[in-house]
Amino acid sequence: MSTERLDDSSNRIRESRKVMLETEELGVSLLQDLHQQRQSLLRANNTLHGVDDNISGSKRIITSMSRRMNRNKWIIGSITWVLVLSIILILYFELSK
Structure with missing residues (x-):
């Protein structure tokens, strides 16, 4: 009976050890x-920062491109008005002679 208990305990210890290793x-x-x-x-975090x-x-x-575009629009508009005014002045002086 005591050998049976000892074998039983040994088996439990073996099973416990097996479960512990798993x-x-x-x-x-x-x-x-x-x-x-x-x-x-x-890696994903580094990629996200990049x-x-x-x-x-x-x-x-x-x-920067938007600012430059707006500045160019104002410049072209100003040149256009200067040219239109110049044409009007030239026509006025030519027709008034």
């Missing part, structure tokens, strides 16, 4: 997966 393997596997996911998230920098640069360029 649990340890599962824990190690989970930690490796979490590490890979962390690395992926860090995209954000590119968007900021693009926004500055577009703003």
Whole structure:
């Protein structure tokens, strides 16, 4: 009877050890997966910062282009008015002779 108990206890200890080793393997596997996911998230974060920098640069360029376009419109409009006024003055002086 005591040998039976001893064998039974030994079997339980073996099973417990087996479960403990499986649990340890599962824990190690989970930690490796979490590490890979962390690395992926860090790479995605770096990529996102790069995209954000590119968007900021693009926004500055577009703003500069818009200002230049508006300035060019005003310059062309002013030149057009000067030419129209010059034509009107020339016609006035030619017709008034």
